[in-house]
Amino acid sequence: MTSPLPSRFPYAPGSDGTPRLVYGADYNPEQWPREVWEEDVRLMREAGVNTVSVGIFSWARLQPARNTWDFGWLDELMELLHAGGIGVDLATATASPPPWLTTAHPEILPVTASGETVWPGARQHWRPTSPVFRTHALRLVRELATRYADHPALVAWHINNELGCHNAYDYSDDAARAFRTWLRHRYTTLDALNHAWGTAFWSQRYSDWEQILPPRLAASHPNPTQQLDFKRFSSDALKEHLRAERDVLREITPDIPVTSNFMVMGGTKGMNYADWAAEVDFVSNDHYTQPGPQDRDELSFSANLTSAIAGHRPWFLMEHSTSAVNWQPVNLAKKPGELARDSLLHLAHGADAICFFQWRQSAAGAEKYHSAMVPHAGPDSEVFRAVTDLGRTLEALASVAGAAREPARVGILFDWDSWWASEQDSHPTARLDYRQEALDWYSALLALGVRADVITPATDPGAYDLLIAPVLHVVPEALAKELTRYAETGGHLVTTYFSGVVDENDHVWLGGYPGALRELLGIRIEEFGPLLDGDTVELDNSTTGGLWTDRITVDGPEVEVLARYRSGTYANRPAVTRRPTGRGSATYVSTRLGTDGLAALLPELLGRAGVESELPESARGRVETVVRRDTESRYLFLVNRTEEPVPLPGLTGDLLAGGAEQGAGAELVLPPRGVAVLRSPVTS
Numbered sequence: 001m002t003s004p005l006p007s008r009f010p011y012a013p014g015s016d017g018t019p020r021l022v023y024g025a026d027y028n029p030e031q032w033p034r035e036v037w038e039e040d041v042r043l044m045r046e047a048g049v050n051t052v053s054v055g056i057f058s059w060a061r062l063q064p065a066r067n068t069w070d071f072g073w074l075d076e077l078m079e080l081l082h083a084g085g086i087g088v089d090l091a092t093a094t095a096s097p098p099p100w101l102t103t104a105h106p107e108i109l110p111v112t113a114s115g116e117t118v119w120p121g122a123r124q125h126w127r128p129t130s131p132v133f134r135t136h137a138l139r140l141v142r143e144l145a146t147r148y149a150d151h152p153a154l155v156a157w158h159i160n161n162e163l164g165c166h167n168a169y170d171y172s173d174d175a176a177r178a179f180r181t182w183l184r185h186r187y188t189t190l191d192a193l194n195h196a197w198g199t200a201f202w203s204q205r206y207s208d209w210e211q212i213l214p215p216r217l218a219a220s221h222p223n224p225t226q227q228l229d230f231k232r233f234s235s236d237a238l239k240e241h242l243r244a245e246r247d248v249l250r251e252i253t254p255d256i257p258v259t260s261n262f263m264v265m266g267g268t269k270g271m272n273y274a275d276w277a278a279e280v281d282f283v284s285n286d287h288y289t290q291p292g293p294q295d296r297d298e299l300s301f302s303a304n305l306t307s308a309i310a311g312h313r314p315w316f317l318m319e320h321s322t323s324a325v326n327w328q329p330v331n332l333a334k335k336p337g338e339l340a341r342d343s344l345l346h347l348a349h350g351a352d353a354i355c356f357f358q359w360r361q362s363a364a365g366a367e368k369y370h371s372a373m374v375p376h377a378g379p380d381s382e383v384f385r386a387v388t389d390l391g392r393t394l395e396a397l398a399s400v401a402g403a404a405r406e407p408a409r410v411g412i413l414f415d416w417d418s419w420w421a422s423e424q425d426s427h428p429t430a431r432l433d434y435r436q437e438a439l440d441w442y443s444a445l446l447a448l449g450v451r452a453d454v455i456t457p458a459t460d461p462g463a464y465d466l467l468i469a470p471v472l473h474v475v476p477e478a479l480a481k482e483l484t485r486y487a488e489t490g491g492h493l494v495t496t497y498f499s500g501v502v503d504e505n506d507h508v509w510l511g512g513y514p515g516a517l518r519e520l521l522g523i524r525i526e527e528f529g530p531l532l533d534g535d536t537v538e539l540d541n542s543t544t545g546g547l548w549t550d551r552i553t554v555d556g557p558e559v560e561v562l563a564r565y566r567s568g569t570y571a572n573r574p575a576v577t578r579r580p581t582g583r584g585s586a587t588y589v590s591t592r593l594g595t596d597g598l599a600a601l602l603p604e605l606l607g608r609a610g611v612e613s614e615l616p617e618s619a620r621g622r623v624e625t626v627v628r629r630d631t632e633s634r635y636l637f638l639v640n641r642t643e644e645p646v647p648l649p650g651l652t653g654d655l656l657a658g659g660a661e662q663g664a665g666a667e668l669v670l671p672p673r674g675v676a677v678l679r680s681p682v683t684s
Helices: 034-047 072-083 099-104 131-148 173-187 190-197 224-252 273-279 295-309 338-348 382-396 416-422 434-447 477-488 515-521 594-609
Strands: 022-027 051-054 087-091 154-158 284-286 315-319 351-356 410-413 453-455 466-469 492-496 523-528 536-538 544-546 550-554 560-564 574-581 584-589 623-629 633-640 646-648 654-657 668-670 675-681
Touching: 022 034, 022 315, 022 382, 034 072, 034 382, 051 072, 051 351, 072 087, 131 224, 173 190, 173 224, 190 224, 224 273, 224 416, 273 295, 284 295, 295 315, 295 338, 295 434, 295 453, 338 351, 338 382, 338 623, 338 633, 338 675, 351 382, 382 654, 410 434, 416 434, 434 594, 466 477, 466 594, 477 492, 477 515, 477 574, 477 584, 492 515, 492 594, 515 523, 515 574, 515 584, 523 574, 544 594, 550 574, 560 594, 584 594, 633 668, 668 675
Parallel strands: 022 051, 022 351, 051 087, 087 154, 284 315, 315 351, 410 453, 410 466, 466 492, 492 584
Antiparallel strands: 523 550, 536 544, 560 574, 574 584, 623 633, 633 675, 646 668, 654 675
């Protein structure tokens, strides 16, 4: 197996080309007196920090007026960091326009769907399609790139910051003009657009491109395909801004890799990161856990998906938290061990850089209660000691850098078009949560001790024995053929309610649901049966469904009924079906079973695909496993999901790091919230 190590990944400074783990944080020295900078560099070295991101929100400091520049402080900082052996991921500082710019050009400010202006006072108050903003932003980028092109501290460029976090959707006149240009490129003719948008409905037919607007506040539900296309356009508009900054940087500094921090987490769905990944030299991600019963499962899910977006190459964890954040309704501090566990789980899923927001906790501003590597309490604190311990752990794990994630045998397909379209208005239910359904399947597999990859449509499904495609709502004809071929050639497909229903234009596949997948699944549904809040149905396999049911008719004697409804409107009708086809099969799950119900159903589906857990039975559900490997070594990450010690009988290998203990009979014991990394030689 060859390493997927990309040549453009910014490993720590001083590297001879050998992969090295990056450790660091966002660093905002402009918030602090000059005398603090010296202490910061000293503490960074103590903690093992080797790279920091600088200048992220510095536009007003770098350019205090239209034709006034102040680089002196940044020159001094770059020299200080370089002298300390610390590399710089230098931001283009375009995320937050300065007051002089918004005062002179209020036309760069975003506009909401209801026509309200988004005013300055926070951050990201700019239109992705504003030509005025673009001109000023690229001028700043050019000045920075020219000045620091040859600086030895510069290891990477950091475009903007969390593009689209607060300005993903802009409904301004600039956006309207850009939307029309995007639509011309997509459809070429108005006839094609009118067909795709189904404008015969509600007298919406367009006779001139200038009549088309973004889906602004309307009297009723806006055209659904217009909404879907506006989501696609908005993601592309942000991507175009990324490209514009990147092209300036590549022109001036072709040897410095370029990235922009994505936000593959939670409900951040406005940006199609699977589509963006090819625009950067390496993928970066920011991730913050949100407390709840699946919080660490969601962290693993997001890191796993980030790996797929990165093409399973090493990626950069640009931000996560040492402890509490500031923006949740209740901001919980992390428990002992969670800082390391969260970090090492990202590492397990392919992150060769572990970085935090931020280095030193702010004394003022909106994020002053957001944790940092150096908290308000200073270096004499539990947080800083945990940060320093993690630095030592990462040093011990240096050989992991550059190793690939070993593919699992189960894949969970995650599709942005289906996410966007399935949750639009005027649907059978407004309660559908695409990402939650995917996460439930992932959690159920974790509960069974089975590794899974979260993948994008660009991934070859043939690499997986079992492919789960939850709520695959948008299925173009080509995808339907690909999934059919997958099953017929030996793959085992599992999909769910509200899948296969529409094509890429959000047009219903006629003839009965699940539309494009009807023949593959061997079933026909005439009518959906969404459930009211609080309503549930019982299945005869002792599981309980919620949210959705389907009136299924089996369409062929070869279709197996794996479970029937025992209660509800469709009592005695099929609830879960499986159709053998070729050397594989296609399974349909017509209700939301939740994590526990899926964990009860999955053993049969896994068994048909020949997939088993790699963990001892006593550790299944209590320990998560992830594997990275290179040409010589296999690195098994073992992550304790519980608050109790977990013994791991029968697992062997060189213990590289993680604080695991040797129990009776020399078996490995993971401490509560602990992580161990076992290295063994590659044998095949």
